[in-house]
Every structure is written in structure tokens, then in C-alpha cells.
Amino acid sequence: MTRPRLAVHGHFYQPDRRDPFSGEIPPDETAAPARDWTERVTDDCYAPNALRGNFRRIGWNLGPALATWLRERRPDLHAAIVAQDDGTNAIAQAWHHSILPLASLRDRRTEIRWGIRDFELRFGRRPAGLWLPETAVDLPTLRICAEEGIRYTILAPWQAGIDGDLDTRRPYRVEVGGGHSVVVVFYDRDLSTAVSFDPAATQNADEFVRARVLHRLADPLPGGQAPLGLIATDGELYGHHQQFRELFLARLTSWYGSGACDPHLEVSPLGHVLSQAELPALPVMTIRERTSWSCHHGVLRWIVQCPDAVDGRWKQPLRMALDRLSGAVDMLTDALVAPLGVDPWEARDGYVDVASGYARPDAYVARVLAEAEAPSSNDDAPVGRAARGVEPARRAARRGRPRSARGSANLLAGILAAQSSRLAMFASDAWFWDDPSRPETLQALRFAAHAARTMDALAGSRLEEALVADLAGVRSSATGRDGAALYRLALTQVGQRPPA
Numbered sequence: 360m361t362r363p364r365l366a367v368h369g370h371f372y373q374p375d376r377r378d379p380f381s382g383e384i385p386p387d388e389t390a391a392p393a394r395d396w397t398e399r400v401t402d403d404c405y406a407p408n409a410l411r412g413n414f415r416r417i418g419w420n421l422g423p424a425l426a427t428w429l430r431e432r433r434p435d436l437h438a439a440i441v442a443q444d445d446g447t448n449a450i451a452q453a454w455h456h457s458i459l460p461l462a463s464l465r466d467r468r469t470e471i472r473w474g475i476r477d478f479e480l481r482f483g484r485r486p487a488g489l490w491l492p493e494t495a496v497d498l499p500t501l502r503i504c505a506e507e508g509i510r511y512t513i514l515a516p517w518q519a520g521i522d523g524d525l526d527t528r529r530p531y532r533v534e535v536g537g538g539h540s541v542v543v544v545f546y547d548r549d550l551s552t553a554v555s556f557d558p559a560a561t562q563n564a565d566e567f568v569r570a571r572v573l574h575r576l577a578d579p580l581p582g583g584q585a586p587l588g589l590i591a592t593d594g595e596l597y598g599h600h601q602q603f604r605e606l607f608l609a610r611l612t613s614w615y616g617s618g619a620c621d622p623h624l625e626v627s628p629l630g631h632v633l634s635q636a637e638l639p640a641l642p643v644m645t646i647r648e649r650t651s652w653s654c655h656h657g658v659l660r661w662i663v664q665c666p667d668a669v670d671g672r673w674k675q676p677l678r679m680a681l682d683r684l685s686g687a688v689d690m691l692t693d694a695l696v697a698p699l700g701v702d703p704w705e706a707r708d709g710y711v712d713v714a715s716g717y718a719r720p721d722a723y724v725a726r727v728l729a730e731a732e733a734p735s736s737n738d739d740a741p742v743g744r745a746a747r748g749v750e751p752a753r754r755a756a757r758r759g760r761p762r763s764a765r766g767s768a769n770l771l772a773g774i775l776a777a778q779s780s781r782l783a784m785f786a787s788d789a790w791f792w793d794d795p796s797r798p799e800t801l802q803a804l805r806f807a808a809h810a811a812r813t814m815d816a817l818a819g820s821r822l823e824e825a826l827v828a829d830l831a832g833v834r835s836s837a838t839g840r841d842g843a844a845l846y847r848l849a850l851t852q853v854g855q856r857p858p859a
């Protein structure tokens with residue numbers, strides 16, 4: 360029998376703190392001595408973990424917005440982290456960290472495609488795994504993952520669809536319909552909880568292995584296979600939430616690839632373990648629909664009142680206001696883009712190249728418009744293929760409404776920027792905490808404002824007016840402010856004029 364295996368996965372993620380109007384992160388005094396919290400966490404966590412080589416020995420996902428910031432602002436660190444992926448360490452993450460089971464199917468596919476494409480641009484290979492934000496899952500989400508070529512994901516043990524104890528020491532296969540399946544590894548609850556929330560447990564890595572790990576993995580699986588223990592946590596706890604824990608992580612995983620060996624345990628990234636697994640041999644498991652790792656009430660934390668917040672009554676009106684804005688932005692997108700002969704949703708899926716910083720907006724828009732203009736013999740190109748479906752509408756529209764090339768480019772660039780902000784406003788952070796006066800919710804309101812104002816400027820619509828009216832239903836019990844007042848605050852904080 361081979362030795363039991365231990366794998367560690369770090370979810371490295373920061374909310375996108377950039378002001379959507381300027382593209383810059385505003386300075387934040389509370390992050391001193393750093394300029395802002397993204398820099399602070401980088402100094403506390405990403406840099407020291409990269410220095411220790413930890414990204415080589417664990418599995419991880421790096422949130423695309425954070426990775427984009429790192430590549431722009433800390434290119435050497437970004438390169439060092441990417442270089443530590445040996446082909447099995449890194450997995451993708453849905454781009455904006457929205458709760459996918461709460462998103463429309465089209466948005467879910469876009470988020471997953473953006474995550475995969477971001478990964479390809481960054482790592483130069485296809486991702487085998489994908490991190491679902493907050494591990495929020497349902498079957499349609501897993502099915503889209505499978506259709507987009509994702510092989511595996513990580514879930515909390517209570518997300519398995521069984522009563523009683525789940526043996527988390529082996530991977531499972533979840534059938535998602537259409538002949539597809541996704542490998543799911545449920546992390547070890549006790550080990551992951553201890554690493555996340557019990558600083559005393561992680562003061563000494565050798566003691567951690569002796570006292571907590573070995574006995575959990577002592578018994579072989581039926582059939583004699585080596586058991587697997589997966590520790591999955593936020594990556595930021597290694598050095599930011601808990602000081603010096605990058606040293607714990609380095610010691611815990613030091614046997615991997617070092618030549619030296621702990622006689623009791625084999626430590627390797629999850630992707631390395633799964634690259635050896637025979638998929639058909641995995642036992643079949645079901646999942647609990649609409650569940651997550653940080654709300655024990657399914658995904659209620661991000662929609663309505665659940666016991667995770669003292670007063671969560673603001674959450675539903677906020678989501679409804681943003682859902683309604685989203686619907687209006689999408690209707691205008693369809694109406695304005697169809698006459699250009701472009702499929703707006705294919706164009707949105709491709710816009711990740713801009714969002715991730717690998718293409719300039721004007722160059723991307725020019726390419727999409729050129730492909731739409733090309734004769735149908737050029738249909739091998741993805742956008743050309745998409746445009747074929749809207750050919751009659753395009754011809755009809757051209758006859759009625761001629762538009763200059765520059766006008767078309769400006770229109771499409773504006774709409775795609777608005778769509779990008781409208782996706783960003785659903786990042787889970789806005790609903791995570793107790794009160795909507797927190798910076799995370801104000802940031803979502805800035806993205807909403809950017810989407811609404813951009814569309815209003817292009818279409819002469821009044822989306823912002825409707826948004827502000829809807830936000831009146833949001834109330835912050837901590838400050839006594841309503842959502843419209845928070846919206847004005849969110850804008851004035853970044854030097855934007857508030858609505859009349």
C-alpha cells in the first residue's frame with residue numbers, strides 16, 4: 360500500500376477594489392502602512408508565500424481581478440507565482456467571484472469562460488480544475504463547468520448529497536447530465552477548520568501532522584487505496600489573517616518535491632493526485648443544490664436574511680435592484696448591438712482579454728467589428744460563426760440605420776465596459792457582511808453606477824434613476840442610511856458627482 364496523501368488548497372482572492380470610473384484603487388488609510396488593502400495583503404501573504412516557494416507545493420487558485428492587478432503592479436511577483444505552477448498546482452476561478460447558483464445561466468457561462476480564458480492567458484495551458492466562488496454550487500453550474508472542459512472542483516463536506524458521514528478521504532464523481540460528470544473532492548472539515556480558525560493548531564507543522572493528520576488518514580480505503588486528506592482554506596490566512604503561517608505552510612508541505620520523505624505521508628497538490636486517478640473508478644456522489652462553504656443555510660447569505668448576519672434585511676432589496684438593472688442593461692445591449700452584426704454575448708465572452716489586461720479595449724472592439732464585417736466564407740472564426748445567426752437582422756439594420764465606423768466602435772466599447780461592470784457588481788463580497796454601509800457593498804454600488812451611467816450615456820435611457828429608486832428599499836441599520844444615500848456616498852468617495 361502507498362502512503363496516505365495530504366493536499367493543501369489555497370483560495371487566493373481579493374475583491375476588485377478598483378474604482379470602475381478611473382481604473383485605480385483609491386488609497387485607504389485603514390490599510391497602513393500599505394497604500395490600500397490589496398497592497399497590504401500582497402505584502403503580508405502573496406509575496407512571502409512566493410518567496411518560500413509555497414505555490415509550488417500546494418494547489419491554488421488566484422482570483423483573476425487580483426492576478427490582473429498583480430501583473431500590472433507587481434509584475435515580478437506575478438511572474439514568480441505563475442512560474443511556481445508546474446502544471447498541476449493552479450486551477451481557474453470564475454472571474455468576478457459571484458455566487459453562480461444565483462446568476463442567470465448566461466452569466467454563469469460567461470463567468471466560467473472568463474475564468475478559463477484568464478487562466479489560459481496567464482498560465483499558457485487549459486485548467487483542469489475550477490474554484491467555484493464560496494464553493495457555491497448547483498447542478499446547472501457543474502454542468503456548465505463540464506461542458507467548458509473543467510474536470511474537477513472542491514466542495515465542503517456538507518455539500519455532498521448524503522445523510523450521515525461522508526468519507527472525504529477519496530475523490531468522487533458527480534454526474535451532471537448529458538453524459539457529463541465532474542470530479543468533486545470534499546475537503547477534510549476538521550483539518551480545514553483547524554487551519555482556518557485555530558491559530559494554536561498551526562504554530563508547529565510537525566506537531567500538526569502528528570496530532571491531527573496521521574490518525575485521520577491511517578486506515579486504508581476499501582480496496583486498499585491510499586486515503587487522501589484535503590485542507591482547503593482562504594489563501595490569505597497564510598501570513599495575512601494569521602501572521603507567519605506561510606512558515607507553517609512551507610514546513611507542512613516541505614516534503615513535496617524535496618527529495619526528502621516523511622515515511623508516513625505523501626504531500627502533493629490536489630491536481631497532481633487527480634492527474635493519476637482513474638475517473639471511471641471513482642464512486643458516484645450527488646450534491647446538495649444551492650449550497651456553499653461559508654453559509655450553512657445554502658446560499659441564503661447572499662440573497663436574504665439568514666442567521667449569519669445580525670440584520671440581513673437589506674440583502675434582498677439590494678439583489679433585486681441590481682437584478683433589475685442587469686435586465687435593463689441586457690435589453691439595451693441586445694437592441695444596440697444587433698444592428699452592428701455582432702453577437703453581443705459572444706463579444707462579452709471574449710471581452711475577458713480586455714478585463715484581464717491582455718488586450719486593449721479599442722483593439723478588441725476593432726477585431727470584433729472586423730470579424731462581423733467579414734464575408735460569411737470567414738465563418739471559421741468564433742465571432743464570425745456567431746454573427747451568422749444575426750445576419751438577417753444585420754442586413755435589415757444596415758439598410759435603416761447607417762452608423763460610422765467610429766460610432767460603432769465607441770458604442771460597442773461602451774456597452775462591453777458596461778457589461779463588465781454589471782458582471783462585477785455581483786461579486787459575492789457585497790452581500791457577505793452584516794451591513795450595506797461596508798466598503799464591499801459600496802464598491803458594488805460603484806460598479807452598478809458605472810454600468811447604469813455608461814448605458815444612459817449611450818442609449819439616452821434612465822437606468823440610474825430607476826436604480827436609485829429601487830435602492831431606497833435597502834436600509835443600513837448600522838448607519839440609518841438608505842440605499843440611495845449609500846449610493847451617493849459610494850460615488851462621492853471616488854469624486855463622482857452624485858445623482859440629482
Ligand SMILES: [Zn+2]
Pocket residue numbers: 653654655656657659660665666667
Ligand atoms: Zn447563512
